[in-house]
Amino acid sequence: MNIAGSSKNDHYTFIPRYLEQNSDSVYLHITTNNTIYGTQYHVLPEVNNNNGFLVADMSSDILSMPIDISEFGLIYAGAQKNMGPAGVTLVIIREDLVGRAERQIPTMLDYATHVSKGSMFNTPPVFAVFMVNETLKWVESIGGVSAMAEKNRIKAKKLYDEIERNSLFTSPVNRNDRSLMNVPFVFDRDGMDDNDFLSYCSERNIVSLKGHRSVGGFRASIYNAMPEKGVDALISAMQTYEHDQ
Numbered sequence: 006m007n008i009a010g011s012s013k014n015d016h017y018t019f020i021p022r023y024l025e026q027n028s029d030s031v032y033l034h035i036t037t038n039n040t041i042y043g044t045q046y047h048v049l050p051e052v053n054n055n056n057g058f059l060v061a062d063m064s065s066d067i068l069s070m071p072i073d074i075s076e077f078g079l080i081y082a083g084a085q086k087n088m089g090p091a092g093v094t095l096v097i098i099r100e101d102l103v104g105r106a107e108r109q110i111p112t113m114l115d116y117a118t119h120v121s122k123g124s125m126f127n128t129p130p131v132f133a134v135f136m137v138n139e140t141l142k143w144v145e146s147i148g149g150v151s152a153m154a155e156k157n158r159i160k161a162k163k164l165y166d167e168i169e170r171n172s173l174f175t176s177p178v179n180r181n182d183r184s185l186m187n188v189p190f191v192f193d194r195d196g197m198d199d200n201d202f203l204s205y206c207s208e209r210n211i212v213s214l215k216g217h218r219s220v221g222g223f224r225a226s227i228y229n230a231m232p233e234k235g236v237d238a239l240i241s242a243m244q245t246y247e248h249d250q
Contacts, residue, residue, distance in 0.1 A: 018042065
């Protein structure tokens with residue numbers, strides 16, 4: 006395995022533009038949205054090897070925007086962020102890649118197994134699949150993925166604009182790489198207590214804002230199901246908290 010690029014030394018606050026790809030690499034793997042650090046690919050990287058292909062873990066931003074399937078060799082995504090309850094995994098694989106594993110792998114982990122059985126090799130999680138279908142119908146009813154993408158852009162812009170305006174907070178993420186799904190922010194003033202703001206929000210029924218333990222601060226996850234009024238409520242709390250300081 007070759008790590009083609011990383012922003013680890015800068016606490017993963019941006020997505021590397023230059024990737025050191027091996028000319029004989031079979032594939033380039035990316036995670037399109039980083040839920041912990043709040044970065045997201047808005048422009049896909051190119052694969053240097055003409056015979057190679059792009060593999061993407063899209064678990065946390067699938068269905069949030071239109072994507073060109075032809076740009077990928079393989080997409081996989083857990084359902085639990087935007088598609089439905091945990092227990093379902095979406096896999097989109099180019100037909101010529103099915104069955105190309107170069108080593109022996111367990112039958113259950115071989116995509117060829119599931120393709121040949123129409124995704125019914127084993128008993129599926131019926132309720133979870135049902136809920137995914139209900140979610141897909143809901144997305145379609147509001148205008149499809151394009152309409153959902155516009156809703157997500159509006160929500161994210163509102164929140165990032167407030168973070169930029171508010172004298173108490175700042176975003177640690179490079180502006181061009183900011184996620185539309187997960188918005189981390191931290192205090193921009195010494196002596197502030199994270200727990201005090203978390204309690205302030207909790208009293209207003211705004212919960213689950215604590216940032217990941219490796220990052221600290223705060224993180225607003227504004228996936229598809231989060232309505233715009235939820236973002237508005239957080240913005241209002243940020244403004245009144247600023248006023249009270």
